[in-house]
Every structure is written in C-alpha cells, then in structure tokens.
Amino acid sequence: MIRQHIADILQNTQPGETATICGWVRTRRDSKQGFSFVEINDGSCMKNLQVVIDADVEGYHEHLKDLTTGASVRITGEVKDSPGQGQRVEMQAGNFEVLGLADAETYPLQKKRHSFEFLREIAHLRPRTNTFGAIARVRNAAAHAIHTFFFFFGFLYVQTIFITCSECEGGGSMFQDTTLDLARLAEMKTQLDWSQDFFGKPASLTVSGQLEAETFATSLGPCYTFGPTFRAENSNTTRHLAEFWMVEPEVPFIDLQENMQLAEEFVRGVVSHILTHCADDMEFFNQRIDNTVLEVLHNITQHDFIRVPYTEAIQILADSGQEFEYPIEWGRDLQSEHERFLTEQHFKQPIIVYDYPRSIKPFYMRVNDDGRTVRAMDVLVPRVGEIIGGSQREERLDVLTARMEECGLNPGDYWWYLDLRRYGTVPHAGFGLGLERLIQLVTGMVNIRDCIPFARTPKNAAF
C-alpha cells in the first residue's frame, strides 16, 4: 500500500477509507483499558495524526513500548471521525510496524519546549520540532515563490559562480579557496607561489553574484541569481551569517524608481504566496513565536512601502527629539538604532530609503546629478532592519572608472565589467535580498541562525 502524507489525510481523506502513513512518533498516551493514542508527524504539515491502537492489534503487547518519542513507524488503518477535540479525523490502526527505535533515555528531544540555543546544538534533530518543521516549510515556500515571481515576469534565472578570482569587495571579507597544502607550506617557511594554486592565482568564495548577473542583464534582459553567498566577516549578531542565500535580480533599461517598484512588488508577492500556502505554519508563528507577525505581513501586502530620500530621513531623525547613541549628520550611514526608529516608531511599516551619500556607497552605484548622492536604495523593515540593498548601476564608462579609482580599486582588474559600459551600455538596476532575513521577517524568529538549516557563523560549523 502506498504511503499517504498526513497533510493529505487530515484535509481530504473521508471516514471509512483505509490509509498507510509513515512518520515519527511525537507522543503516546496509554490507556490500561486496552488502547493507546499515538501522535504521528511526517513533516508534511504542522499537525500530527492521532492514531488509536487497540490492544488486539497484532504486536500491541510486545512492541507498543517501542513507540517512544522519536521512533519511526509505518501504520495502516481506517480513517474515522474523531470523537475527541482537536482533530477532524483520526486513524484506527489495523497494524503497525516500528521501523526505527529511539531510546527514550538518550533521545534529546522531549515532549516539551526546548530553548533555541539548545536546539542549535542538535541541528541534525531540530527539524523534528514544530518550529523548525514550520520554518523549513516556509523557507521552501519562499524559494518557490521567488522562482514563480520571476518566471511570471519573464526573468531569466542565471546560475552564477561560487568561486571567483575577482576581488570585488576587498579581500578581507572573503573566504579564500585554495588547494595548496597550507600546513606543509607553513613548515617550509617559503614564499607563497599562487601560480601553483588550482587556478594559478588567489581565488575566493563569492560575496555576490551581481557583477556576473549584470553581464546577462545587459545581454538578455531581466535576470536573477539565487544562491549561497559567503562573507568572512567576524559578525556576531542575530542578523548575520557567514553563509547565506541571496536573491539578486538585475534589470536593464530601468531606473532607481522602477527598481524600488520591483523590490516592493517582489517582497509583496513572496509574502502573499507564503500567507496563502503556509496558513497553518503562519498561524503557529503568530501564536507561539511573535504575535505581531501576521499583522506586519498583512500590512506589507496591503500598503505601499514609504519612500524616503536619505536627506529627508536624516531630517526626520534630527527633528525627532530622540536621544541617539550615534550622531545624526548628513554623510553618515544610518545606524541600526536609526533604522529601527524610522520603521518601528516613526513610520511603523516597511520603508525604502534612497539617494544615499556617494561617500558611503560602493563604486558601481550611479552618481546623481547633484554629484554628492548615488542612486542607492535600502528596504528597511521593522525588527529585522535592512532586508534589501540595491541601486541603479553606473552605466557611464568615464564616471564608473573615476569612481573605481576614488574607491581605491584598479579599473584594470574589472576590464570585463567595464566592457559592459564600453560596448552598448544601458541604464540598469538591481538589488539583493537576503533570504534568511526574509525568513526572519516572515516567521518572527529572532535569531537568523534559526532561519537556515545549518548556520555558519564565526567559530561555528559543527554540522
């Protein structure tokens, strides 16, 4: 008999039908009167299926004790109306088979709440909990929504490189990638000879797919990349990972305003998709994790993001009368406390800050006519902060070259990137969205380390 998913049984199966399920025991309640309740979860949804096993079922007396929390089972039985509270239907077991035992004395997950700190230490088992099952399903829905959104609007999905030899963002923040025998080289105390390395020169893991995406956007039209990125920054916060997933659309023939429009519709589209496809999981997050989550998400789907030029944002902060740790001064970047004030207290909703001072932004952002600002934009959301960073790209060869030099970069290293301006240059724009920060926003989870299956942070790569 073919296994059915519990989500399907709970929703669609009618009383009287027979079904087979496979999954893991969440909890068992025995009655000495001659039957037991066993709750089975198979990950297909938040809810468990309650299975009633009568004492006359084969193997009851010998094997019922093996149905401990965490044990894996296959059960076939008849679906029935449930006389109890809490579920539409339940299963009356015809037979059950224990596939894998889980020693109750040593199995780390208990029938009670665990701290997220503890669960991080058992990252290989935490997907078996309600919270991490829900996060995994929401993350999956988000990934699906991302591809669906871009497919619908005719974007090309481009798979960009993970290993790069361009030192785009400065070597300090990149993970070096080498096949040299470093231990032996250290013993020999000789000069490093990069020509002996795999690529014949230093290579690193990518920190962004943007530059490569631009080559496709300026050839084939709207495109996007979606994959892991790596930052070797020693960041120890609730919103930073050394390895995280980023969505980076890049679109030719649009300006910053249209880029903001795209970013807004993109976030709205993904959030709507999750709300409709993960209703049970979202209800769980709203009840158990953060009771403002649904309100915030509905706000996103129903209201436009407020767009505020950087200069105006600075003015709002200066006029707020708030005491800030960091000074408010035109030319300084917005600090976390400033972003939080704007999104959580002043506007109380997502905002887009744009036209930042050129001195605090990278070389590839298009310089405005005022000469002192660039067409950059950040989407800031309550609680999480910056969820998207993007810009219109500098399409003028002379300005771009000058900006590289201004930023201390050698234009020669970016010859292929400059070729995109040298031959048939076009105005274009794009942005990057951190997937895990989106998951933080959507689920209400406080720590980004709980928003990715296996978190990579400084001094931590246990799984």
Place this chain on the structure above:
RNA sequence: UCCCCUGUAGCUCAACGGUAGAGCGAGCGGCUGUUAACCGCUAGGUUGUAGGUUCGAAUCCUACCGGGGGAGCCA
C-alpha cells in the same frame, strides 16, 4: 573585533563563602477517549576547563573555552 550577561542533573532553572535542590523529561506503578494528559515512587551532578584566595569555593579573583544579547560591518 568591542561592550555587557552567562556556563550547576537529559532540558529549564534555584542554591549568592559553610555537605548541591526543584520543575519538566526518563524508568516503574496507578488512573483516564486521551491530546503540553493526570497521580505516586525511583534513578540521575568531580557545578565548562586550569590556576589562585580561604579553615572551607557552585558562590570571590585570573586566564582560557563555550553560549546569549547589544554595537560595528552588511543582506
């Protein structure tokens, strides 16, 4: 990287210079169409590591290691 907090039973915590406790979980028993089930009993700890102060250290001091929060950097 900087600042603050923290490390005690499987988990969550108490004990605040004088022999280490509770709740939950687990084991056993009882009860029950139960659903965070309930009731009783039992087992379980060189107090992160290494030094130091003291008659005496989980408790005070130092270093190291781990965890958390905040900041910077950013997505």
